[in-house]
Amino acid sequence: MLNFSFVNPTQIHFGQGQIACLSSNIPQDTKVLVVYGGGSIKKNGVYEQVCEALNGHSWGEFAGIEPNPSYQTCMQAVDMVKQNGYDFILAVGGGSVIDGCKFIAAAALFDGEPWDILGKGAEVKSALPLGVVLTLPATGSESNSFSVVSNKDTNDKLPFATPLVQPKFAVLDPDVMKTLPERQLANGVVDAFVHTMEQYLTYPVNAKVQDRFAEGLLLTLMEEGPKVFDKDVSYDVRANVMWSATMALNGLIGAGVPQDWGTHMIGHEITAVYGLDHAQTLAIVLPRLMEEQKETKREKILQYAQRVLGLDTTNPDEAIALAIKKTEMFFHDVKMPTRLSDYGLGEEVADKIVLQLERHGMTALGEHQAVTLEKSRQILIRSV
Template sequence: MLNFSFVNPTHIHFGEQQISTLAVNIPLDAKVLVVYGGGSIKSNGIYEQVASALEKHVWGEFAGVEPNPSYQTCMKAVELVKAHNYDFILAVGGGSVIDGCKFIAAAACFEGEPWEILSKGAPVESALPIGVVLTLPATGSESNSFSVVSNLQSNDKLPFATPLVQPKFAILDPNVMTTLPTRQLANGVVDAFVHTMEQYLTYPVDAKVQDRFAEGLLMTLMEEGPKVFAKDAPYAVKANIMWSATMALNGLIGAGVPQDWSTHMIGHELTAVYGLDHAQTLAIVLPRMMMEQKEAKREKLLQYAQRVLNLDMSDEDAAIKQAIEKTEAFFHSVQMPTRLRDYGLGEEVADKIVAQLERHGMVALGEHQAVTLEKSRSILLQCV
């Protein structure tokens, strides 16, 4: 096992009726900016619950954070924060809203051009405190310090991370999933699954605890994911998916193990150029990444095949091939397409995305830095 330091200070409030705890989780003297996305929270009862919980607070709102939050939209919120002296950010939404709020919290306190936080890795020295009401389990952003923001003018989708934007608390009520559309449910399950795979499917370092935790998450998502689309999906199904998504990226399963993230880096560029949902890109790229890297990942692929998928291991090469096929079949089982052609895209994608990767310095990806631009091109061509 590799050396690591681990702490997760986000206070999780999990379960039914937990949104009411906002009343005591945000200081009464805070001036709160409630940030959300397209407005669905006003039709599914979440906005009403938030407003009720904040009845003794001074608060305002900012709507319109889009999927793959844009720098341009976030900066409008920053202007609002400064104009009205808000000193606490409450993200009510999924990963995009939360990521946007992390950037807003940092940019509002940043001296200089905030885009440099993303483009140049400019250090963040202070940030406004953040709380979260999670409405879509997917990214795990509610309990980590990472954020990804897009620039619509330059086709850049770039990450930043700092402990200063780690949410102080996150409220997770699985009942919010009841009104989510199929597309968002599928995105959530796939996102959580691939987050887990990026930290698990590398090479062995005898990290038995992390491996078993990761395998448990993968098995849970594969078992429960297809069930969540039913209109009468049980609370337990939603609860297990929501908690899996949080645990997939709160730092625990990634502590002391090598990590990949090459699927994500290619996926970010697909989103930036073609506007595909983040999880859609992951479902397209991961099976091809697994095939391209099957020898480098051989030991962990065999472990995945045996422990997670319970495959016949008498022919190891056949087991690896079947494991990759079953991974893609799982994406289909949660109503997620897995080819570029499913979105009207073809071989032209390869050159554009490779150029983006090169422009952003993503020329050697993966746990061994072995995914070169040529390999990325090969993977993208296989994705058609």
């Protein structure tokens, strides 16, 4: 096991009716900006619950954070924060809203050009406090310090991270999943699954606790994920999927183990150029990256095949091929396409995305930095 330092200070309030606890988790003397996306929270009852919980607080709202939050929209919220003196951000939404709010919280107090936080890795020295009401289980952004923001003008989708934007608390009520459309449910399950795989499917370092935790998450998502689309889906199914998504990227399973993230880096560029949903890109890239890296990932793919998929690994090569196939089949089980051609895209994608990767310095991806630009190109060509 590798050396690590681990702490996760985000307080989780999990379960039915927990939105009400906002009133006691946000200081009364703060001025709160409630930030959300396209307005679905006004149709599913979440907005009303938030309003009721904030009764007695001074607060305003900012709507319109997009899927793949844009720098341009986030800066409008930053201006609103500065003009009106807001000193607490409440993100009500999924990963995109939360990521956008992390940037807003940092940019509002940043001395300089805020794009430098993303474009130049400028140090964030302070940020407004942030809380979350999660409406879409997917990214795990509700309890980590990472954010990804896109610049619509330059086709850049770039990350930043700082403990200063780690949410103080997150409210997770599985009932909010009842009104989610099929596309968002699919995105959430796939996102959580691939987050887990990025930290698990590398090479062994005898981190038995992390491996078993990751395998438990993968098994849960494979068992429960397809059920979220059923008309009579139970609360327990929703609860297990929601908690899996949070646990997949709160730092626990990634502590002390090598991590990949090549699928994400390639996927980010596809989103930036072609506008596909984040999880849609992950489902396209992961099976092909597994195939490209099947030798360097051999031991862990066989472990995954045996422990998670229950495959016979007597013939290792056959087991690896079947594990990759079954991974892609799982994506289909949760109603997620797995080919660029499913979105009307072809081999022309490879050249454009490789140029993007090169422009952003993503020339050696993966846990061994072994995925060169040419290998990324082959992954993309095979993804058609």
